[in-house]
Amino acid sequence: MPELKIEVIPEGTVIDHIPAGKWPKVVEILRLTKPNGGTLLIASNVPSKKLGRKDIVKVEGRYLSEEEVNKIALIAPNATVNIVKDYKIVEKFKVEIPDEIVGILTCPNPNCVSNHEHVLPKFHVESREPLKLRCHYCERTVEGDEILGNL
Amino acid sequence: MDWKGRDVISVRDFSKEDIEFVLKTAEWLEDELKEKGSLDYARGKILATLFFEPSTRTRLSFESAMHRLGGSVIGFSSASSTSVKKGESLADTIKTVEQYSDVIVIRHPMEGAARLAAEVAEIPVINAGDGSNQHPTQTLLDIYTIKRAFGKIDGLTIGLLGDLKYGRTVHSLAEALAFYDVELYLISPELLRMPKHIIEELREKGVRVHETTDLKGTIPELDLLYVTRIQRERFPDEEEYLKVKGSYQVNCSLLENAKEGLKVMHPLPRVDEIHPEVDKSEHALYFRQVFSGVPVRMALLGLTLGVLG
Ligand SMILES: [Zn+2]
Numbered sequence: 127m128p129e130l131k132i133e134v135i136p137e138g139t140v141i142d143h144i145p146a147g148k149w150p151k152v153v154e155i156l157r158l159t160k161p162n163g164g165t166l167l168i169a170s171n172v173p174s175k176k177l178g179r180k181d182i183v184k185v186e187g188r189y190l191s192e193e194e195v196n197k198i199a200l201i202a203p204n205a206t207v208n209i210v211k212d213y214k215i216v217e218k219f220k221v222e223i224p225d226e227i228v229g230i231l232t233c234p235n236p237n238c239v240s241n242h243e244h245v246l247p248k249f250h251v252e253s254r255e256p257l258k259l260r261c262h263y264c265e266r267t268v269e270g271d272e273i274l275g276n277l
Numbered sequence: 278m279d280w281k282g283r284d285v286i287s288v289r290d291f292s293k294e295d296i297e298f299v300l301k302t303a304e305w306l307e308d309e310l311k312e313k314g315s316l317d318y319a320r321g322k323i324l325a326t327l328f329f330e331p332s333t334r335t336r337l338s339f340e341s342a343m344h345r346l347g348g349s350v351i352g353f354s355s356a357s358s359t360s361v362k363k364g365e366s367l368a369d370t371i372k373t374v375e376q377y378s379d380v381i382v383i384r385h386p387m388e389g390a391a392r393l394a395a396e397v398a399e400i401p402v403i404n405a406g407d408g409s410n411q412h413p414t415q416t417l418l419d420i421y422t423i424k425r426a427f428g429k430i431d432g433l434t435i436g437l438l439g440d441l442k443y444g445r446t447v448h449s450l451a452e453a454l455a456f457y458d459v460e461l462y463l464i465s466p467e468l469l470r471m472p473k474h475i476i477e478e479l480r481e482k483g484v485r486v487h488e489t490t491d492l493k494g495t496i497p498e499l500d501l502l503y504v505t506r507i508q509r510e511r512f513p514d515e516e517e518y519l520k521v522k523g524s525y526q527v528n529c530s531l532l533e534n535a536k537e538g539l540k541v542m543h544p545l546p547r548v549d550e551i552h553p554e555v556d557k558s559e560h561a562l563y564f565r566q567v568f569s570g571v572p573v574r575m576a577l578l579g580l581t582l583g584v585l586g
Contacts, residue, residue, distance in 0.1 A: 237408050239389035243367050263389025264410055265287060267474070 146179035164188035238264035281583030284395035293456040302576035319348030325378035326352030342574035401581035439505035441471040455482040528552035
């Protein structure tokens with residue numbers, strides 16, 4: 127297969143190995159569309175050896191921190207992040223699920239206070255493998271498909 | 278141990294040391310109270326009881342505790358009498374009420390409401406029940422009652438009977454008992470078994486757990502039988518409720534095979550799970566359990582206010 131041409135950015139952050147179709151969620155969670163957010167280059171449904179198909183998000187002129195990018199770990203657990211300076215990758219890391227998940231996942235418990243009051247939903251990671259989270263407010267645990275369904 | 282300003286939201290926040298400290302304080306207060314009649318550790322302090330859903334017993338128990346400590350009480354007993362009805366947020370209600378008081382006790386129909394209230398308030402918040410989630414003061418008074426009746430908790434064989442699936446009280450009690458060296462019999466109809474994840478947690482913490490539907494056969498093993506009511510309102514499905522309604526009753530003939538010292542507890546109110554004839558027997562511990570609520574809540578109020586010790 128010929129190498130696909132994707133524009134190279136002079137500096138910024140490249141988020142690679144996002145599951146195909148998930149780029150809008152990544153952009154939303156990382157708030158990449160806010161006015162000073164830098165130019166966005168998106169490649170969707172790119173053939174990938176690892177994932178079959180994948181999405182790539184490039185943010186020009188902005189360096190995203192590890193902590194910032196870790197927010198997407200729930201939807202893109204295999205994502206890799208490249209920090210580019212002067213057309214060269216100067217730093218590379220894999221996303222990691224943080225100890226606390228704030229404001230990304232809504233609580234599946236309809237009677238949870240976080241679904242009724244003006245407050246950011248918050249979860250504590252109980253286990254990573256398999257992924258199990260506990261709601262900070264109602265204390266109910268969520269796992270598997272329930273997590274994906276409430277992102 | 279520094280309890281001043283601390284919130285009491287969930288049994289999950291407690292260590293064994295925390296529990297023991299509360300029990301010791303309650304025991305000391307109960308003796309003080311017996312000796313002096315009334316106390317004045319909380320003189321000049323105000324408790325606000327915010328009951329967004331009614332629970333007369335729990336509210337009276339907290340009010341009695343605060344009065345016995347020499348403090349005073351303000352509050353409301355249903356959301357319809359407050360500005361919540363006008364659409365005020367929980368956070369705003371809490372921020373307003375804390376201007377009038379030194380400690381808040383909250384009961385709310387939504388899970389997590391007490392945690393949210395505690396995050397908003399500068400003063401201590403005590404959870405008196407948030408939906409089907411937690412009711413930590415009930416658990417502490419249960420443990421206190423057991424300790425006072427037996428002089429210990431380690432070494433006891435305890436049966437939890439009834440609605441182990443939806444019963445908030447037994448979930449928290451089991452969690453707290455896991456700090457001790459106990460053997461647990463989980464006795465329930467097939468439909469109302471204790472959730473698997475709780476049983477797993479108990480086993481991980483070293484508790485010997487047995488599941489059974491056979492109440493009669495289990496009775497002779499037990500030092501303590503903790504009975505719960507089947508709560509119609511917790512059932513998502515009426516048909517399921519009708520299948521298990523009235524499926525067990527503790528009466529004197531059942532207790533004939535019990536150990537001499539067997540004690541029966543129940544968080545009350547009861548419907549028909551314990552026959553009134555048991556009340557007069559040596560086994561009944563449930564009214565003593567109600568009484569225990571006062572010293573335990575006195576301890577929690579006094580400790581979080583920072584007026585004790
Ligand atoms: Zn929740």
